[in-house]
Amino acid sequence: MNFQIFMQQLINGITLGSLYGLVAIGYTMVYGILRLINFAHGDLLMVATYAVIYSMALFMLPWYLSFPLAILFTGLVGILLDRVAYRPLRNAPRISLLISAIGASFLMENLALVIIGGVPKPFPRPSLFDKVVDLYGVKIQVLTIYTPLTTIVLLLGLLYIVRYTEVGKAMRAASRDFETTRLMGINLDRVIALTFLLGSSLAAAGGIMWAMKYPQVNPFMGIIPGLKAFIAAVLGGIGSIVGAVVGGFLLGIGEVLIVAIFPGLAQYRDAFAFMVLIFLLIFRPTGIMGEAIVDKA
Amino acid sequence: MDKGLKKTILNISAIGLLFFALWLFDRYGTEYHVRILNNIAVFIILAVSYNLVNGICGVLHLGPNAFITIGAYTSALLTMSPAEKKISFIIEPLIWPLSVIQVPFWMSLIIAGLVSTVFAFLISYPVFRVRGDYLAIVTLGFGEVVRVLCNALQGVTNGPLGLKGLKPYTNLWWSWAIAVITIVVIQRLINSSWGRAMKAIREDEIAAKAMGIDPFRHLLMAFLINAFFSGVAGGLLAHLITTISPTLFTFFLTFNLLMIIVVGGLGSTTGAVIGATLFAWGSEALRIVESPMQIGSLYIPGIPGMRMVIFSVILMVVIIFARKGIMGQREFSWDWVFAKIKRKHT
Numbered sequence: 001m002n003f004q005i006f007m008q009q010l011i012n013g014i015t016l017g018s019l020y021g022l023v024a025i026g027y028t029m030v031y032g033i034l035r036l037i038n039f040a041h042g043d044l045l046m047v048a049t050y051a052v053i054y055s056m057a058l059f060m061l062p063w064y065l066s067f068p069l070a071i072l073f074t075g076l077v078g079i080l081l082d083r084v085a086y087r088p089l090r091n092a093p094r095i096s097l098l099i100s101a102i103g104a105s106f107l108m109e110n111l112a113l114v115i116i117g118g119v120p121k122p123f124p125r126p127s128l129f130d131k132v133v134d135l136y137g138v139k140i141q142v143l144t145i146y147t148p149l150t151t152i153v154l155l156l157g158l159l160y161i162v163r164y165t166e167v168g169k170a171m172r173a174a175s176r177d178f179e180t181t182r183l184m185g186i187n188l189d190r191v192i193a194l195t196f197l198l199g200s201s202l203a204a205a206g207g208i209m210w211a212m213k214y215p216q217v218n219p220f221m222g223i224i225p226g227l228k229a230f231i232a233a234v235l236g237g238i239g240s241i242v243g244a245v246v247g248g249f250l251l252g253i254g255e256v257l258i259v260a261i262f263p264g265l266a267q268y269r270d271a272f273a274f275m276v277l278i279f280l281l282i283f284r285p286t287g288i289m290g291e292a293i294v295d296k297a
Numbered sequence: 298m299d300k301g302l303k304k305t306i307l308n309i310s311a312i313g314l315l316f317f318a319l320w321l322f323d324r325y326g327t328e329y330h331v332r333i334l335n336n337i338a339v340f341i342i343l344a345v346s347y348n349l350v351n352g353i354c355g356v357l358h359l360g361p362n363a364f365i366t367i368g369a370y371t372s373a374l375l376t377m378s379p380a381e382k383k384i385s386f387i388i389e390p391l392i393w394p395l396s397v398i399q400v401p402f403w404m405s406l407i408i409a410g411l412v413s414t415v416f417a418f419l420i421s422y423p424v425f426r427v428r429g430d431y432l433a434i435v436t437l438g439f440g441e442v443v444r445v446l447c448n449a450l451q452g453v454t455n456g457p458l459g460l461k462g463l464k465p466y467t468n469l470w471w472s473w474a475i476a477v478i479t480i481v482v483i484q485r486l487i488n489s490s491w492g493r494a495m496k497a498i499r500e501d502e503i504a505a506k507a508m509g510i511d512p513f514r515h516l517l518m519a520f521l522i523n524a525f526f527s528g529v530a531g532g533l534l535a536h537l538i539t540t541i542s543p544t545l546f547t548f549f550l551t552f553n554l555l556m557i558i559v560v561g562g563l564g565s566t567t568g569a570v571i572g573a574t575l576f577a578w579g580s581e582a583l584r585i586v587e588s589p590m591q592i593g594s595l596y597i598p599g600i601p602g603m604r605m606v607i608f609s610v611i612l613m614v615v616i617i618f619a620r621k622g623i624m625g626q627r628e629f630s631w632d633w634v635f636a637k638i639k640r641k642h643t
Contacts, residue, residue: 037433084613095357096616099616103612107609113602230434234431268445271442271445274442275442277438
């Protein structure tokens with residue numbers, strides 16, 4: 001493999017990894033507060049892409065209006081998800097919460113199947129992102145540059161909210177201790193709703209960029225990216241926002257490079273992430289940047 | 298007559314009655330009835346053994362579809378004749394020892410169960426190092442890995458083409474006999490000291506540890522038994538459907554099993570049996586909503602996916618509003634029946 005192909009693959013990996021990272025942030029935020037894997041998180045990718053398709057097709061919106069609207073809409077779906085599926089179970093055993101999450105995930109997928117149908121739809125990628133740049137013989141689609149940049153910008157924005165604002169402080173407090181946070185006069189349900197809003201919006205941004213990279217949209221498109229993003233979150237250390245993005249990059253680059261270096265393994269690509277997960281849980285369950293997981297009483 | 302003997306006689310006559318009813322269906326029932334009854338039996342095997350891990354031990358295991366797949370492939374490869382295998386494996390020939398072996402159906406089922414158990418044992422260490430959500434994802438991931446392997450290892454599984462033209466060995470006798478055996482074995486285990494230890498782990502793992510219970514050993518036991526019966530059920534399913542492929546037993550199947558045991562009542566074998574029966578019957582009955590309808594002059598096109606919407610709504614409603622399901626953690630018992638009868642008479 002020569003240098004140019006290597007660079008090409010590395011850039012592919014970075015793009016894929018930044019998408020995993022964006023989706024992983026939502027997992028890690030919800031897990032930090034509720035200690036719950038939001039199984040339906042991956043399906044929010046699908047919700048966002050269909051929101052874009054419909055707003056562009058039905059209301060003739062240009063992409064720069066349709067994308068933010070779809071992101072907002074997905075954020076609201078995230079809040080609704082928490083309200084309907086998780087809030088009634090705040091004091092229930094953990095297994096009930098997880099089962100409810102799985103139920104919600106299947107409900108969203110199959111509702112989409114019923115309403116929209118199972119035929120894959122093409123995603124209307126704005127032609128702006130189709131351009132190809134030639135960098136010392138390495139051909140790069142503009143999209144592959146924008147994707148990691150967007151991820152970094154969104155990550156910085158989120159870090160600002162979490163570290164330097166009042167609500168961010170409330171979110172960090174809630175991830176430590178529910179009871180004490182309540183005693184401090186913080187409306188916990190509102191903080192959790194905000195967490196879902198932020199996490200789901202980032203998943204929506206990830207979903208839209210995913211659909212621009214792989215422009216075939218179907219009701220089940222969110223499952224595999226969702227699972228891999230979760231693994232990225234574990235890899236980075238669950239609960240850590242920076243860790244989620246780092247884990248996403250590592251997983252994305254690893255996945256692309258392994259297939260590039262050993263083409264014979266291409267069939268096993270989807271299994272790679274799970275192998276990473278299994279070895280991770282054996283040797284370093286806390287991930288790269290994670291602290292030991294404490295059970296919240 | 299002492300009580301134990303009385304119950305044994307009642308149990309045996311109930312089983313006798315069940316098989317008489319099956320004989321009637323076998324003889325006079327339609328193909329549709331037989332198919333539903335077979336499905337009920339297979340789902341009873343799957344749900345009752347799945348309930349041992351999820352309901353009795355209280356860990357969320359999301360990979361029974363992996364063991365069903367392994368069992369289905371093992372059993373199918375063992376019952377096909379060498380000549381059939383030669384025709385089926387077009388892309389890549391089947392690897393040597395498998396290509397010449399052919400065993401009777403019953404033996405293939407046992408081997409299917411054992412192979413599933415071996416796989417379960419191999420992944421048990423990473424699985425039980427973690428709990429809760431992580432365990433759920435690892436087992437789910439194993440299901441995905443098995444699907445990927447089934448697609449990729451063409452020399453063993455024939456890849457995406459799958460295995461076709463299996464002999465329909467599975468009939469009412471096979472499926473129901475195994476269902477009864479499953480219920481008896483699992484009930485005996487639950488009522489033994491092993492079962493009580495498993496329930497202790499479910500209620501409070503740290504307290505159970507303090508009482509000298511080794512969680513790993515007990516969870517492993519439940520996991521392996523579940524894998525064995527899932528493998529056997531996979532073999533039954535393969536010879537019921539007669540065609541298997543890597544995409545046949547996906548996470549959908551696990552979702553259905555989860556719904557069965559949640560609706561029946563997590564932790565109740567009786568609940569699992571009731572849930573399996575309702576599901577197998579209900580999913581046939583609900584086919585109506587997915588097929589086109591003609592009411593007078595009004596034509597309603599079929600809506601694919603509607604059944605799964607209904608099922609997921611049922612699952613969420615049960616888990617949010619009626620967490621105990623139909624049976625809670627209670628079981629059917631003859632004492633309860635006697636008490637009911639007595640109350641009626643006095």
